Amino acid sequence: MGRSPCCEKDHTNKGAWTKEEDERLINYIKLHGEGCWRSLPKAAGLLRCGKSCRLRWINYLRPDLKRGNFTEEEDEIIINLHSLLGNKWSLIAARLPGRTDNEIKNYWNTHIKRKLYSRGIDPQTHRPLNSLITTCTSNKRGNNSSSNNTQITTAANDNMGFQINMQTTKKKQEVADLLVMSDINNNENEDSNSSSGVTTEEIYPELNLELSIGLPAQHGTISSSCIKVYDKCLKQNGKTGVCLCCCLGFQKSEACSCKSMVMAPRITTAPENNLC
DNA sequence: AATGGTCTCAACCGCGAGAAC
């Protein structure tokens, strides 16, 4: 019946590789070649699972890897290939000798996305950001209970750009994400005169939250935090288009520079300090 | 100099497809 497990996970190391482990892996592959990742760790005297060995070799130890910064030419190749292939990093890597899928993926997330945003291009769709007036649909519960929907719409803002220097930690980002939801919840609760301490989930077990928000298109400095929050929202809601200021509820509606673009009820009852 | 926030990237995790039994 089937095959035996690839490794005994109780007896394997995790985390960063040591020099000694690297040397063992390199020496073994020099002698025996790549492949047979399942049996490799034991044969090479490594307390690692085969998967980990494969990853270490492919992403770091392979002799044909090109080290150093990506060139402008490589940037453009990646952008073009991504527009054709999407997040098929292995396919993109196959067309860039000496680069790994992991490396390209990291580079995309940390550099190229920002570059595209600053050009006013959405990195997912490769279309101009200011043409996007879209719908974010939070439908985690998978049920469209139309009477309980909240719909909020803003348009793209050409003036604000992405010059939001969000001094947020990862935890703050999570809080910020929750803020979005809780602000919506607050609006819902205000509407229904609900008292505090009761979650929206309790009030609306089948709640579907639908947002329609636009992204600014002006060139500017974008922190990776902004991009992460944007991506997270994008992922959770399935579609494109978030004004972060509004999304995070970081400003009062009357103080927000994109107020003229707000077309529908705002997301938030904002905190006192205006970070916009 | 100390502290706290942000960025980068190596490594891990989980999943799907196909192979082995």
Next chain:
DNA sequence: CGTTCTCGCGGTTGAGACCAT
């Protein structure tokens, strides 16, 4: 033919480097 495993992939995480105050 069904079950289990391997391989490879894309997404995510977290440690440490770097930067700002």
